Amino acid sequence: MKRTHNAVEFLSNEHGVLWRLAHAAELPLNLWAVLRDMRSSLSEVFARHFGDDEAVKFALAANLPYYADDPDTFWWLGYAMAQGGYLRSGGYYIKGGSQTLSNRLVEIIREEGGETLSGCEAVAIDVGPAGEAVGVRYRSASDGADTLALAPVIFANAAPHVIEGLLPAEHRAAFMQPYRDRPVSISLFSVTLGLNKRPSAFGVTSYSTQLIPAWMERLGDYKRSAELMGDMPGDRMPAMGVVDYSQIDSGLTDNGVFPINAVCADRLENWQGLSDDAYTEKKDTWLRAIIRRLDEEWPGLADAVVETTVTTARSLHEYLNTPGGAVYGFAMRPPEHLLTGPPRSVETTINGLWMASSFAGFGGFTGAMAVGALAAQTAMRDATIGK
Template sequence: RIERLPVPSFFSVKKAGGHSQQIMPEGWNEAKAAALRLFPQHKHGILRYFQILHGVRNDVFRFVTSNKTKWWWLRNGPILPLKFRAMFKYNKVTVSQLFEDLFGDEEDIKFYLAANIGYYSDRPQELSALFYAIAQGSYHEGGGYYIKGGSQKLSDALVDIIKEHGGDALIRRTVTNILLDDNGRVSGVRHEKNLTIGKRRDPKDKLPHQAYAPVIFGNAAPVVLQSMLPLEHQQAFMAPFNGKPLSPALWVLFVGMDRDPKAFGVTEYATFVIPEHCRTFDDYANFKTAFSAEPGHTMPGYVFTDYSKLDTGMNTKSRYFAVMCGIDDMNNWQHLSEADYYAKKAAWETALLNDLDRQFPGLGRHVVFHEMGTARTMNEYLNTPMGATYGFAQNAPFIQSKPPTTRTAIAGLFLASAFGSHGGGFVGAMLSGANAAKQAKKWAGQHLPSTGATASKQVLAEAATN
């Protein structure tokens, strides 16, 4: 139903103001060889680094795919730290601590190996090394892919599957209430039409509508789902999520050009630009503060993703599409008036495009379209608290005594969003949704009159945000 396009290389790293770029290729062996070639003095640390990533991934895969019956736990529970040694050894370690152990205060090798740290967090000082090893190792193992035609193609394919199985998908509708029966189980939702995602209700939609089903998937942040529940059930629902730190928000700048960026030195699909003021790897945490003021001499780091490197199906003749993206903070924008917000955003658009031209001289003159989204945009369109793009922060320790789950305290309500059990982001949200479906099917078989295929047809997948 969808066509996946392999990304030609993992990424490249460019120090702002410099001319050379360091390329991180796809594949375990290729990445290791490139790192050893660029940083031969760190041979021991590099070999250990890739050994750790590989070991953690293997342990996690064996653990996740094990048939964990009661007898499995009785047999393996007491020896889990020995059976899955790498997984437990790095559970309480942060990425900063891991890199400090491997490379000391040598910062260039850290930037090279983990230039894409912003895919996961804005704070390597807190990000779980275990989560990082799983995610980063996945890129080295299987590479990156782009869905031809854009992510809308994936949504369209999922809608087709829903309709083929007798369901329907309603767009531009927001759930306002999750309905419960007398026993506290979900029974349906109340929803209304919106003019625009994140905006006011359509006045022509006079009455809210209701839909009924015994199972509901919530595709929103827990705090949003909480507000939809009856007051007396909100505290129990939120208890597992209280106090969990949020992931960062992102800013994005969409760029349309009338010349191929390759002509101006853009050689890779994803180029991470590290600003001059970023001296240490831990300085990554300061990128989001750049937008706290008007543009000046301090620029944030960002990734420039050149989609013209792929046959995306969206590039028209003589038009080339790319995106600049980096870490943002809702506090940079939320207290501004509408006029001040758009003025500040416009000033930063200009500054970022000027910096792009500085990194790739001549490219700026060929930008024919640009539009910027901020943390405030993420907050409005994703309907996430503080614009959190990746759900909850994946901080150390990653394995907890009470691990997160897609099941909730409300019978029949399952969390299927970036805030679910598998971490945040695009892939995390999909994994969370898949896990929610498995748990819902199991729950339905145990608690609903119908079983098997019949029970699965009673499930309602209802959008909680749009």
């Protein structure tokens, strides 16, 4: 992992000539780490190093569902970059929660004289005769009216499966061609509880804790965790990541309620075909089962619950408008061919339409930000060349 990070750092524009000269001697070994496993899965690399020692694998990759749930198909280099960064420098939390970041970005746009709209659904992208972006039609949530915003440059943040449906029919097949047949990432089942006491009062000791159930004996068992939510809770509970926001300066504990979040891999299939009543009942039953599980781990915690919020793959599918409720874009599978750079592509078949979401690269905040920045840089370069 360290060598992979070092190779990527060397090839980036982060450092000057002197730094590069000082580190040139390490480059062959670092590059070899990247090349050797460019097409490997996490399971393959772990098997080479640890054989059947599953305990070591769990210790190193306990937080696997932060990215995926099947180590056999999860791309080693994606894991090495994401988990390597996490192990090297820890995680980062946006103080006040991710909405704070969105709010700040909106403020910056407005401070610079831009305009922002929320609660408006993009319903069509107009395309000109030469295949160029003309503008976005959006529907206002307040009055349901459709408006065309003229825009020769469009950054599309929704999943390509959604963008496809917004384009004129004759442009859809070509636009979708690079994305067709690519499996999407996992979805999540997320429970946030508000407690009337600090979680540490019940023995929670860390910001992030992974609860790995006893039935999981191999790292590959992670992929059987999400399917448990296809039924009502039984003997087996899913693997869970638990976050205690009061362990850090999160800005979320100011009102005397202490939030704690439990998250598991989920699938949209687990919640499809249910009436609204059956869906609500199943969701509530799982909520209670998860509170019981947390109470087993940290006795007394259940009695301190004063608020609950639950999201399922189905609610994420509806809210984010992603296929399968995916939260990390496409699944990070090993590439079929050797790569010459990171697998990110913001270009589309429509001139002026750029993909700026995790579906154009990697998921998670870091992945989404990197793709957004790349889309902006590419569009500005394109505009300069066009002048």
